Amino acid sequence: MLIFVCMLSFLTVVNAGSHSLMALATYIVGQTPFPEFSVVLMLDDLQIGYYDSVTWKPVYRSHSDSKYYDEEQSDADTIFREKYYRMKDRAFYLKDHQNHTDKGVHVHQRLVGCELLNNGKPGLLHFWDAFGGQNLEEFIFDIEKHDIQFKMPWAIAWDQLKQLHENFMYENVYHPICIKTLRRYLNMEKNNVMRKVKPRVRLMRKTLPDSQGLQISCLATGFYPRHINLTLFRDDQPVDDDQITGGEILPNGDGTYQMRKSLVISAEEQRERHKYNCTMKHLNLDNKLDITFDTESDSGSIRLSVISVLVLLCVALIITAFIIWRKKTHSAGSVAKPSQSHFVYISMQDAT
Template sequence: MCSLAEYLKTKSMQCKWTQSYVLVFLLALSLPSSDGSHSLWLLSTYICGKTQFPKFSCTITLDDITVGYHHSNTYIPRGNTTNEDDVIGSDYIKYISDYMYDSFLRRVALLRQDNQNDSLDVYQTLAVCELLDSDKPGKMIVADAARGSTTDELSYINNTFTYNVTVNIKQELIKPDLEEFKQEFENTFYPVCITILRNYLKKRRDQINRKIKPNITLTQKANSDSGGFRVSCLATGFYPRHINLTLFRDGQPVSDHEITGGDLLPNGDGTYQMRKSLEISADKHKYSCSATHLSLDNKLIIELDEPSRRRIGVFVAVLLLVCAISVILAVVCLRKGRL
């Protein structure tokens, strides 16, 4: 049987994101937090067993924009592309894809040694490299997953390697070949990933650097379940994804444990949305919401003394008016009936 280090050593790779039977594993690596840094993500998937999806494929993402897809030895540019995008993919992407493909074959042989049935298994590899604000290469991380769990992770940060194994494989099987693979990683795979990232940035600069202002609304609606109200702040239609959305009560930030929501969600047009909500009783506190985003020159603040509260007041006033008119009409009708 081959060791884990042996399959890590192998030169070949391909990639893709499939919509079903995908085993999602979380990597503790966020997208660039500063305005000028960027990252390239290559998520590859290998499906072992009968399925309607491709056996092997890969999705290439620049920051949070899908720029390419590799499947069956074919690279397909995605989004706003130029002919030069094809050149980017045909050479570098195929090289990395060949590496990944052989890695999957060896990993399947290793991890399926105790399971020789025809069950459906999904194996994935996520490779991420980063380019810092100063155009200086940053970290690179390669993480593998099988059957829904991360099996191992190799990180290269500040010229230092860190390797963690979470599957039950003896370390002595890994050590003989791990050092050789680290040299190959440092001298080949890392610079190739950075080169691909730089090339994509040249062709997709306008796409990546676009800034779209968020549309912010603050509403208060009755909650029939609790008998109180729900105050919600919604920011939508913004890009890039990083936004700071805060709910305030009487000018003070509301504690996180009182807030529901706050997840960043994609819109169909490539922008993002975020909603934060707060359950309240019929009190007299003043609520507001603030948003900080790269597209805004200043912090945007929305007060809740507008639409929602006005609508409640208008509704109550209209209801009282209707009741008064009904009483007057009833009195008039009774008087006419007596005449």
């Protein structure tokens, strides 16, 4: 489970406007209906490839450019097969290291991803390793510093020779192939992953009957890519995160995303007349979008509705009185001369 949290973290860590390529590899110890080894390849949030130990061949989302077929097969043999043997050895070591028995199923997962910055420059290569649902190891490879920077201690200590070997492999094999594949599929899938869709904004208000409080929500939806910055303010100061609910980026059914943030305002706070507003920044917005909440609009609507009802009642009473008067006049005029008849016309405007 933690390795999938890392996947979401990686998607949010990459800079706005940049792109990422991630390979999630899974090795299973034990009998299951699933392949012993499998890899899912993701370009940003789009699955572009799959590989497993049943066919030992990569299956890609698009083969519109078949000139890369031989190169893709070669890269798969270089990267995925090598990962299979290394993860297999490591899975059995970790199983013994954590005193697991040979019974049952044990899962080893590895996530490796690189990023291409918005200026076209290669970024960092990230690495996570997990076994049995526990995130064990994490590091990044910095191509500019030619060095691996550890973020979590390793279950297996590296000696100096192994450190040099790993630096060499990541600098000359893994990172170049990752960046090359990322550039290639950015070009092939540019209509999908490089599109920009502006967010639509909705402000929602809900009265909380139990507490007499008010919940205000700011919803940004229909945007792509997924990077967005949405902030709620009270009197021009950001509201503390512990007072806000929501904030997760969720997928829509059409390939776009949404984010909602909500804040509960107590009855006492409403009397203090604070100013609340919602601000968002997105790649497809030239400037930040700033919208102010009207926390008194509900009471204003109620007052308007009451006034409207009273006006309608007054009009109804006037019309009823006029009809009764008209009938009486008509009855009295039936014995009078025509020249003595009186006709009164009243418009709705006069009645009001």
